[in-house]
Structures are given as C-alpha cells and as structure tokens.
Amino acid sequence: MSIAATQKRGFGAVLWDYLTTVDHKKIAHMYLFSGGFFFLLGGLEALIIRIQLIKPNNDFISAGLYNEMFTMHGTTMIFLAAMPLLLGLMNAVMPLQIGARDVAFPFLNSLGFWLFLFGGILLNCSWFLGGAPDAGWTAYAPLSTTSPGHGVDFYVMGLQISGAGTLIGGINFLVTIVNMRAPGMTYMRMPLFTWTTFVASTLILFAFPALTVGLFLLMFDRMFGSAFFDIALGGNSIIWEHLFWIFGHPEVYILILPAFGMFSDIFSTFSRKRLFGYTAMVFATLLIAFLGFMVWAHHMFTVGMGPVANSIFAIATMAIAVPTGIKIFNWLATMWGGSITINSAMLWSLAFIPSFTIGGMTGVMVASAVADYQYHDTYFVVAHFHYVIVGGVVFGILAGLHYWWPKMFGRILHEGMGKLAFWTFFIGFHLTFFIQHFLGLMGMPRRYWVFLEGQELDLGNLISTIGAFFMTFGVIVFLINAIYSWKKGEKAPADPWDGRTLEWATASPPAHYNFKQTPLVRGLDPLWIEKTEGKDEMTPAEPLGDIHMPNSSILPFIMSLGLFIAGFGFIYQTDNSAWLIVLFAGMAILFGSMIVRSVKDDHGYHITKEELEREAD
Amino acid sequence: MENTNSNNVNSFQKQKNKEEMKKQLITFALMIFLTLIAFGAVISEAMPSMFVVPFILFLAVVQVGFQFYYFMHMKDKGHDMPAVMIYGGIWAALLTLAGLILIVWW
Numbered sequence: 088m089s090i091a092a093t094q095k096r097g098f099g100a101v102l103w104d105y106l107t108t109v110d111h112k113k114i115a116h117m118y119l120f121s122g123g124f125f126f127l128l129g130g131l132e133a134l135i136i137r138i139q140l141i142k143p144n145n146d147f148i149s150a151g152l153y154n155e156m157f158t159m160h161g162t163t164m165i166f167l168a169a170m171p172l173l174l175g176l177m178n179a180v181m182p183l184q185i186g187a188r189d190v191a192f193p194f195l196n197s198l199g200f201w202l203f204l205f206g207g208i209l210l211n212c213s214w215f216l217g218g219a220p221d222a223g224w225t226a227y228a229p230l231s232t233t234s235p236g237h238g239v240d241f242y243v244m245g246l247q248i249s250g251a252g253t254l255i256g257g258i259n260f261l262v263t264i265v266n267m268r269a270p271g272m273t274y275m276r277m278p279l280f281t282w283t284t285f286v287a288s289t290l291i292l293f294a295f296p297a298l299t300v301g302l303f304l305l306m307f308d309r310m311f312g313s314a315f316f317d318i319a320l321g322g323n324s325i326i327w328e329h330l331f332w333i334f335g336h337p338e339v340y341i342l343i344l345p346a347f348g349m350f351s352d353i354f355s356t357f358s359r360k361r362l363f364g365y366t367a368m369v370f371a372t373l374l375i376a377f378l379g380f381m382v383w384a385h386h387m388f389t390v391g392m393g394p395v396a397n398s399i400f401a402i403a404t405m406a407i408a409v410p411t412g413i414k415i416f417n418w419l420a421t422m423w424g425g426s427i428t429i430n431s432a433m434l435w436s437l438a439f440i441p442s443f444t445i446g447g448m449t450g451v452m453v454a455s456a457v458a459d460y461q462y463h464d465t466y467f468v469v470a471h472f473h474y475v476i477v478g479g480v481v482f483g484i485l486a487g488l489h490y491w492w493p494k495m496f497g498r499i500l501h502e503g504m505g506k507l508a509f510w511t512f513f514i515g516f517h518l519t520f521f522i523q524h525f526l527g528l529m530g531m532p533r534r535y536w537v538f539l540e541g542q543e544l545d546l547g548n549l550i551s552t553i554g555a556f557f558m559t560f561g562v563i564v565f566l567i568n569a570i571y572s573w574k575k576g577e578k579a580p581a582d583p584w585d586g587r588t589l590e591w592a593t594a595s596p597p598a599h600y601n602f603k604q605t606p607l608v609r610g611l612d613p614l615w616i617e618k619t620e621g622k623d624e625m626t627p628a629e630p631l632g633d634i635h636m637p638n639s640s641i642l643p644f645i646m647s648l649g650l651f652i653a654g655f656g657f658i659y660q661t662d663n664s665a666w667l668i669v670l671f672a673g674m675a676i677l678f679g680s681m682i683v684r685s686v687k688d689d690h691g692y693h694i695t696k697e698e699l700e701r702e703a704d
Numbered sequence: 705m706e707n708t709n710s711n712n713v714n715s716f717q718k719q720k721n722k723e724e725m726k727k728q729l730i731t732f733a734l735m736i737f738l739t740l741i742a743f744g745a746v747i748s749e750a751m752p753s754m755f756v757v758p759f760i761l762f763l764a765v766v767q768v769g770f771q772f773y774y775f776m777h778m779k780d781k782g783h784d785m786p787a788v789m790i791y792g793g794i795w796a797a798l799l800t801l802a803g804l805i806l807i808v809w810w
C-alpha cells in the first residue's frame with residue numbers, strides 16, 4: 088500500500104479506487120466534491136432568481152421557469168448541498184476524533200454516498216427531460232399532486248433515493264459513535280463536533296421516516312392513482328404539510344447542530360482554551376434536538392389549526408431560544424480571556440455569532456403566532472431562514488472546511504484568499520438578506536415571479552441582487568483557493584493549528600488505517616492533555632499488531648445505479664407501461680447485487696505488524 | 705479463518721444456550737397463542753368492536769415487547785444504548801401523535 092501510494096497512478100486507477108472505496112476519508116472527499124457541485128448549481132439557480140428580481144416587471148426568465156428555479160434552489164441547497172457537505176465533514180473528522188479506524192459499516196457508508204449522489208443526479212435530470220419540479224421545495228399538496236408533467240415525479244424519486252442514503256449514513260454514524268470510541272473516550276470526553284454528529288444522526292433516524300412516508304404517499308398519488316391528498320376522493324391535503332414538517336423542522340436542526348459542533352471545536356482551538364461550559368453545551372444540544380420534534384406546526388400557523396394549537400407550538404418554539412442562547416454565551420465565554428488567533432476559519436466562526444443571532448431573533452418573531460399572520464409567506468420569512476441557514480450552516484461548513492482542509496487534503500488553504508472570500512461573501516450575504524426583512528414587512532410575498540413598479544420595492548430588490556453578486560464572487564475566490572492549494576498550496580504538517588482533539592494526532596492526510604495503534608484517551612481534549620505533559624503524540628492503548636481492514640467493493644455503486652434506473656421506470660410507467668421493463672430491470676440490478684453481497688463472504692484483509700513497522704522507517 | 709463456532713463449548717455455556725433456547729421457544733409459542741386470540745376475537749364476533757380494537761392493540765404491544773426483549777435480546781446485558789434509542793424513538797413518535805391529536809380535536 089505504501090509503495091502504491093507513492094507511485095503516480097493513472098486516471099482510471101484513481102477513478103476505480105474512488106468508485107469502490109469504503110474508506111471514510113475518501114467517501115468524505117466524494118461527499119464534499121458532489122455536495123460542492125450541487126452547492127454551485129443551487130447558487131447558480133439563486134443568482135438567476137436574483138437577476139429576475141433585479142428590477143420591476145423583469146422578463147429575464149418566464150414565470151414557469153421561475154417556479155422551477157426557486158423549487159430546485161431550495162431542494163438542491165437543503166438535500167443535495169448542505170446535507171452532503173455536512174455528512175462529508177462528519178465522515179472525514181468524526182472517526183478520527185473518537186480514535187476509530189473507520190466507521191462501523193464501511194460498505195454501508197459507501198452505499199449511503201452513492202444513493203445520495205444518484206438521487207441528486209436523478210432529480211437534476213428533470214431539467215433536461217421536460218422541466219424541473221415546480222411546486223416549491225416543500226411540494227405542498229394539492230399543488231404537487233396536480234402539477235403537470237414529470238417534474239414533481241423527479242422530486243419524489245430523487246429525494247426518496249437520496250433520503251435513503253442519508254438515513255443509512257445517520258445510522259452508521261450512530262453505531263460508530265456508540266461502539267467504536269477509543270479506550271478512555273467516554274461520552275463526556277467526546278469533542279463537540281462528535282457530539283453534534285451523534286445528536287444530528289439521531290434526528291436523521293427519527294425524522295427522515297416521516298419524509299419517506301410522505302414521499303411514498305405522494306408517489307402513489309401521482310403514479311399509481313391513490314388519493315391520500317385528494318379531497319374530492321376523501322383524502323386530506325393537510326396531511327402532507329404535517330408529514331413534511333414533522334420531518335422538515337428536525338431537518339433544520341440536523342443542519343445546524345453539526346455546524347454548532349464545528350464552531351465549538353474551532354473557538355476552543357483558536358482561543359487556546361478548553362470549551363467553556365462543555366457539559367452545558369452537550370445538554371443544550373440534546374435539548375434543542377428534543378424540542379425540535381415538538382415545533383413542526385409553527386410552519387403552519389395560518390393553516391387554521393386553532394388558537395390553542397397555535398399557542399402551544401408558539402411557546403414550544405420560543406423555548407428553543409433558551410438552549411441556543413446558552414450556546415451563544417458559552418462560545419463568547421470560550422473566547423473571553425483566550426489567546427485568540429484570527430484566521431479564515433475563525434473569521435467565519437466569529438461572523439456566525441451576530442449573523443445567526445439575528446436569524447434567531449427573527450425566529451422568535453415569526454414564532455409568535457399572531458405576528459406570523461403578517462410575516463407568513465413574505466420575504467421576511469425568506470430573510471429569516473437564510474440568516475439561520477447561510478449565517479449558521481454555510482458559515483459553519485466554510486469554517487469547518489478551512490479548519491479541517493489540512494487534515495482532509497494535506498494542504499493548507501491560502502490565508503489571503505480565504506480572507507478575501509470571507510469578507511466579500513459576508514458583506515454580500517448581509518446586503519442580500521438584511522434588506523429582505525424590510526421588503527417582507529412592506530408586503531412583498533415570497534415566490535412571486537415579478538413585482539410591480541411604484542411600490543417602493545425597487546431599491547431593496549436591487550440592493551439584494553447586488554449582494555448576491557458579492558456572494559458569488561466570494562464563492563469563486565474560495566474555489567480558486569481550493570484549486571490553488573491543490574496545485575501549489577503549502578504542505579500541511581500533522582498539527583497545523585496546535586490542535587486539542589484526536590484528529591490532530593494523525594498525519595495530514597491520515598494513513599488509510601488512521602491510527603497505527605489505538606490511542607489512549609485521558610480526558611477532554613486528549614491531545615492537549617498530552618501536550619501539557621510535554622509529549623507531542625498520544626499514548627497508545629494497545630501494542631502494535633495486525634490491523635483488520637474492510638475490502639473495497641463496487642456493489643454500492645451498482646446497487647445505487649439499479650435504483651437510479653428503476654427511478655426512471657417508476658416515473659415514466661405512467662405514460663407507457665413498457666417502462667415497467669426499466670423499473671423491473673433496475674430493481675433486478677439492486678436485488679441481484681444485494682444477493683451477491685449476502686451470499687459472498689467478505690472477511691476483509693489484514694495489514695500485518697511487519698508492514699506497519701516497515702512504514703515507520 | 706479462525707472457526708469461532710467451536711464444538712467443545714464448556715458446560716456452563718451449554719447450560720446457558722439451552723435455557724436461552726427454551727426461552728425463545730416459550731416466547732414463540734406465546735406469540736402464536738396471542739395471535740390466535742387476536743384472530744379469534746375478530747372471527748367469533750363475540751365482543752363489540754369498541755372492545756376488540758383496543759384489545760388487539762394491547763396484544764400487539766405485548767408482542768412488540770416480546771420481539772424486542774426476547775428475539776432481539778434487549779433483556780441481555782450491553783443493550784442499554786439500543787434501549788435508549790428505541791424508547792427515545794417511541795417517545796418522539798408519541799409526542800408527535802399527541803401534537804396531531806391536539807391539533808385535530810382541540
């Protein structure tokens with residue numbers, strides 16, 4: 088292995104390696120690349136939306152295309168950009184942070200990734216096959232059940248397939264964290280990013296089934312003639328809203344909690360202090376997750392649930408501000424009196440605090456049911472959720488990328504470009520979305536294709552569009568930075584930031600088996616504890632011995648490809664039953680691969696002790 | 705490959721396996737019995753449906769308990785975390801149901 092790694096390999100060999108890999112670090116790379124690609128796609132869609140709204144009565148794109156654009160922007164950004172980027176960072180970092188050699192089920196990890204990617208590709212195929220989904224990312228019935236063409240069918244099948252991948256990933260992380268922690272790594276010694284990965288995975292496990300069920304009902308309504316959401320036939324369209332938001336609200340915590348974890352690790356590292364209020368942080372995370380399940384109906388205040396239901400959900404929602412506030416103060420107190428280094432990762436984290444707090448404050452405003460009748464479906468809500476998702480999740484992903492880039496890719500990102508990207512994106516973000524609060528209060532509704540002249544909405548929309556271009560510039564600078572670091576970036580040492588947690592005790596990038604010997608964890612911030620005692624590496628918890636590793640496999644790719652093909656069969660069998668052949672062929676590929684996987688014994692391989700000793704020389 | 709299914713199990717382990725098998729068989733018989741009761745309750749039409757429906761639901765809960773604790777070994781040591789996750793999931797589902805009931809009937 089060591090010899091192969093030093094030799095220059097052909098493109099085909101690298102491609103085959105990535106198609107078959109079960110290594111959590113390479114799967115993380117693929118999550119980040121494909122998540123990044125979908126982020127650019129979603130960003131492009133956002134830019135088109137903003138160009139359309141640059142002036143009143145604009146006709147840059149048609150009304151129908153505009154509907155497709157904002158639907159795909161939301162769907163892509165949530166399911167195909169934010170989720171995989173976070174899953175990528177979790178994959179890259181979490182096993183290292185707990186001192187594990189891989190995740191618990193490496194094969195499933197690969198399957199989860201390929202399901203996500205093929206689901207995402209299926210969804211985006213709709214652009215070329217008669218139009219993308221156009222019922223909003225929430226796909227409310229009956230709009231989604233009556234939307235003509237196959238757009239919403241692609242939404243259903245694409246999200247169903249990629250959702251299965253996410254569910255697999257979440258369960259995998261749960262089992263990994265429960266079972267594969269290094270000796271001494273008790274629950275209350277886990278880094279906050281590992282904790283938030285754990286809690287977010289729990290939320291995935293409990294929340295995604297609601298989406299799966301909802302999508303199945305929608306699929307049967309659209310493709311097989313059922314009437315779950317059809318009022319004329321005794322159905323109930325509100326059930327979709329409930330199912331969607333029972334999933335949808337925990338989903339936003341699935342997104343933000345890992346970001347909270349990253350900020351916690353970054354603040355603590357660059358303040359050179361242990362995290363303030365570690366225990367409170369852990370319990371605040373758990374409390375947010377718990378409360379997150381009882382608030383879904385705050386998306387539906389104007390549905391007509393009645394004053395009692397509205398009040399209860401309003402109060403439950405406001406209660407979430409308490410644990411979130413605890414976290415904000417703990418981050419501030421972590422920095423208080425610390426020896427602070429401000430670099431790109433830290434800049435994104437510092438900018439997160441005020442930006443996210445504004446989003447949280449408007450969150451409490453829209454949580455008030457009475458006031459929400461004013462805000463509902465206006466740009467005020469658009470501004471609110473972009474402040475929490477961009478100001479929280481995207482800032483978090485970018486902070487995490489700058490922080491862990493050396494660990495993941497072995498190169499350090501250029502600081503100058505990092506700062507330029509930060510400042511342009513940060514200024515652009517506030518230009519774009521701050522003004523949208525006021526556009527919303529002035530009555531500009533969400534999802535409208537055009538606005539009229541002489542309603543005092545012109546200037547605000549122009550400013551918002553200018554801000555979007557600033558953000559675009561920032562993203563392009565980040566891309567150049569990434570390519571630059573790959574070509575001629577500074578080689579990263581194992582521990583570039585004087586880190587505190589276990590991932591910095593491995594090489595950059597780590598060997599494929601992560602730890603030659605499983606480390607012994609002696610407390611919170613294990614590497615820092617060793618450093619305070621004058622050592623620069625972890626004490627091993629075991630003698631050097633053979634390492635058991637899983638074999639690579641192409642099966643996850645083939646299984647996902649089978650579902651991808653079956654997806655087209657499902658979508659088009661409504662037009663012509665000959666498409667059922669495609670459906671069955673795809674399913675045959677899926678089940679055939681599953682049988683191969685079940686029947687064929689695969690015990691993995693061992694890296695021998697001698698080989699490990701040789702590598703040390 | 706090392707064979708872990710060794711034939712010479714010590715007598716203590718043998719005794720334990722035997723008891724475990726006995727428990728599995730008893731549970732299995734009980735579950736069949738409960739299913740028969742549920743089936744009988746419907747087919748005999750001896751009881752009003754207002755009673756039969758909650759009664760069958762109750763039997764279902766008992767069966768799920770058997771499934772978790774005996775067949776899936778939640779009664780054994782080292783199953784704390786699965787228990788936490790399962791009860792957490794049940795709790796989240798019950799809360800959601802309570803919320804929906806509140807919305808519909810209040």
